[in-house]
Amino acid sequence: MPVYVYEHVNKPGKGCTKEIEVHQEFGSEHFSKCPKCGRKVKRIITTANFTIDHLSGTSLKEKGFSKLVRKDKGVYEVEGAPLSSHKD
Numbered sequence: 115m116p117v118y119v120y121e122h123v124n125k126p127g128k129g130c131t132k133e134i135e136v137h138q139e140f141g142s143e144h145f146s147k148c149p150k151c152g153r154k155v156k157r158i159i160t161t162a163n164f165t166i167d168h169l170s171g172t173s174l175k176e177k178g179f180s181k182l183v184r185k186d187k188g189v190y191e192v193e194g195a196p197l198s199s200h201k202d
């Protein structure tokens with residue numbers, strides 16, 4: 115199921131973070147209000163993890179992509195990045 119990322123247009127309500135992730139059926143209607151606090155939100159990202167996750171890092175590299183791995187909230191790391199470019 116795709117994950118949609120919404121951002122509170124103004125300040126998030128109590129217990130909400132600025133950005134929220136919502137699992138929704140593909141093609142379902144987007145929220146205009148936060149399901150938690152009811153404040154106004156806008157959709158900012160549709161993550162593509164439902165298509166990318168089953169590709170290996172190697173095949174992504176062949177296609178010219180870097181796979182971003184979510185390490186922590188809001189922190190992403192490039193998986194499979196070369197540690198060194200020395201090839202002497």
Ligand SMILES: [Zn+2]
Nearest residue numbers: 127130148151
């Ligand atoms: Zn909220």
